[in-house]
Amino acid sequence: MACVSVFCFVYAFVSSALASAVDLENYDLIIIPWQPNPRPSLRALEKSLEDRFAKSFGEAISNADYHTNHKRLDVEAFRPSPVPPEIDEYETSTVNPERDEYDYGSFSGERIVGGTQVDINLYPYHVAYGDNCAGAIIDKKWVITAAHCNKKSTFIKAGSKHIHKGKKVKIKEHYIHPLWGAKNKEHPFDYDFQLLELAEPLSFDDNIQSLKIAHIEDMVVGKIITVTGWGNIEENGPYSNVLRAVRIPIISKSICQSVPFPYFRGTLSSRMFCAGFAEEKKDACQGDSGGPAVSDNRLLGMVSFGYGCATPGSYGVYSKVAKVRPWIEEVTGLKLD
Numbered sequence: 001m002a003c004v005s006v007f008c009f010v011y012a013f014v015s016s017a018l019a020s021a022v023d024l025e026n027y028d029l030i031i032i033p034w035q036p037n038p039r040p041s042l043r044a045l046e047k048s049l050e051d052r053f054a055k056s057f058g059e060a061i062s063n064a065d066y067h068t069n070h071k072r073l074d075v076e077a078f079r080p081s082p083v084p085p086e087i088d089e090y091e092t093s094t095v096n097p098e099r100d101e102y103d104y105g106s107f108s109g110e111r112i113v114g115g116t117q118v119d120i121n122l123y124p125y126h127v128a129y130g131d132n133c134a135g136a137i138i139d140k141k142w143v144i145t146a147a148h149c150n151k152k153s154t155f156i157k158a159g160s161k162h163i164h165k166g167k168k169v170k171i172k173e174h175y176i177h178p179l180w181g182a183k184n185k186e187h188p189f190d191y192d193f194q195l196l197e198l199a200e201p202l203s204f205d206d207n208i209q210s211l212k213i214a215h216i217e218d219m220v221v222g223k224i225i226t227v228t229g230w231g232n233i234e235e236n237g238p239y240s241n242v243l244r245a246v247r248i249p250i251i252s253k254s255i256c257q258s259v260p261f262p263y264f265r266g267t268l269s270s271r272m273f274c275a276g277f278a279e280e281k282k283d284a285c286q287g288d289s290g291g292p293a294v295s296d297n298r299l300l301g302m303v304s305f306g307y308g309c310a311t312p313g314s315y316g317v318y319s320k321v322a323k324v325r326p327w328i329e330e331v332t333g334l335k336l337d
Contacts, residue, residue, distance in 0.1 A: 056162065118245045121160040123228045124209035125299075126243065126301050129196070129290060130156040134229055136292035136299050137210045140201035142332050145290035146302050146319065147180040147194045155197065158208040161243040163230040169206070170199040175331050177324065186269040192304045192319040194290075195331050213297040213336050221252045223276055225295045226315075227303065229288030247330045248275045250300075251315050259315065263305065271323045273301060276315040 015184040110284040120126065125137045130152025135145035143156055153172050160166030200206050228245045256274035257266045268274070273292065301318030321328075325336055 025152060068316060071173065083090065083211065116245055117242045118161065118228070120159060120166075121206045121293075122160070123226070123243065123294075124207050125211040125294070126228045126292060128163050128230065129153055131203070132230075134291040135196065136294075136302070137202065137208065138299065138328070139210055139334055140204065141198045143196040143198065143336070144198060144299070144302065144328070145194050145319065147176045147188065148304070149194060149290045150176075156198070158202060159205070161185055163241055163243075165191045169202060171196050172199040173197040177327060186265045186329075187267050188263065189305050189319075190269045190271055191318070191324075192271075192302070193321070193324050193327070195328065197332075204208045204286075211292065211294065212297060213325055213328065214295075214300045215325075218295065218298055218300060219250065219273060219320065219322060220328045221239040221250055223250050223294045223295055224248070225250060225300055227288070227291060227293045228277070229303065244254050248277065248316075250275050256315050256317070263317075271320050272318050274306065274315040275301075278315070306319060 109171070120158050127135050127137060127143055129135045129143070129145050129149060133149035134153055135143040135156060137158065138144050153171070155168045155170045157163075157166035157168055161302065173196075175195040175197065177193040179185060179193040180193070182191070185191060205212070224247050226245055226247050229241055230243060251274040253268060253273065256264060257268055259265070281297060287301045291303040292299055293303070299321050301320055304319045306316045329336055
């Protein structure tokens with residue numbers, strides 16, 4: 001009997017993932033391949049396969065050694081302190097009310113997946129890290145990126161819209177958030193934060209500048225954020241050699257939690273937020289990991305993971321930087337405003 005196409009694809013993908021250890025060193029943006037909803041008779045089996053993959057991937061994260069060369073910090077010191085309400089509770093903002101559909105005119109057709117090329121002087125905080133990750137400058141000697149990018153490179157490149165150009169600056173030390181490797185964390189991509197200490201200070205000019213870190217009250221549903229990157233211009237397609245940008249709205253956590261795909265389904269932590277359009281083809285993709293999500297010259301988040309690229313009915317998930325301001329100050333010695 002011929003194999004049902006959806007089942008064959010899911011089974012082959014999950015079987016391959018389970019057959020070998022998840023190589024976190026080679027991951028950039030974790031993309032879970034999207035498939036249309038399967039026939040009802042296949043849902044239970046597909047769910048079982050998803051659960052097996054999630055268990056395997058979670059164990060790989062838990063067992064990986066993320067603590068080498070970390071600054072020794074008291075993990076308890078980074079437990080969230082009382083903060084203003086979560087992003088969902090800002091939904092009633094009169095400035096950016098959330099709507100089921102957005103009509104932003106000129107935004108149509110813009111995305112990193114096949115999106116708009118931009119000059120670095122518009123986004124001078126954006127840097128390349130490794131072959132397929134990015135980061136944001138937060139000080140002359142500090143860059144922030146995603147923990148799952150791991151220690152992909154010994155340097156960053158800044159000051160150019162071309163991924164293979166720019167000023168190379170050596171990295172002195174990597175500081176991955178101490179809870180990234182915790183075995184009991186809420187979500188496999190929880191605490192997806194990494195700080196890079198540079199060996200020499202950057203010289204700021206029109207093409208190299210730092211960003212301020214957002215406060216939790218900056219996280220307003222419906223707010224437009226700008227995401228930049230050199231990632232794929234289509235899912236599993238070629239990477240872009242020139243920096244691209246997309247503008248997308250922040251989506252409420254309640255809506256994002258209802259996405260019926262793995263790693264969504266009510267599992268997102270308070271250190272994550274979602275952005276994008278449910279139907280329009282605008283999103284981050286493979287190679288955009290660690291890339292900054294910015295509004296009003298403040299860093300709100302970094303590209304963390306997604307289910308496919310610009311998948312209908314889904315959104316991109318970002319690490320919420322405002323949640324780890326105390327950790328950033330502790331590691332860097334900076335006083336954030």
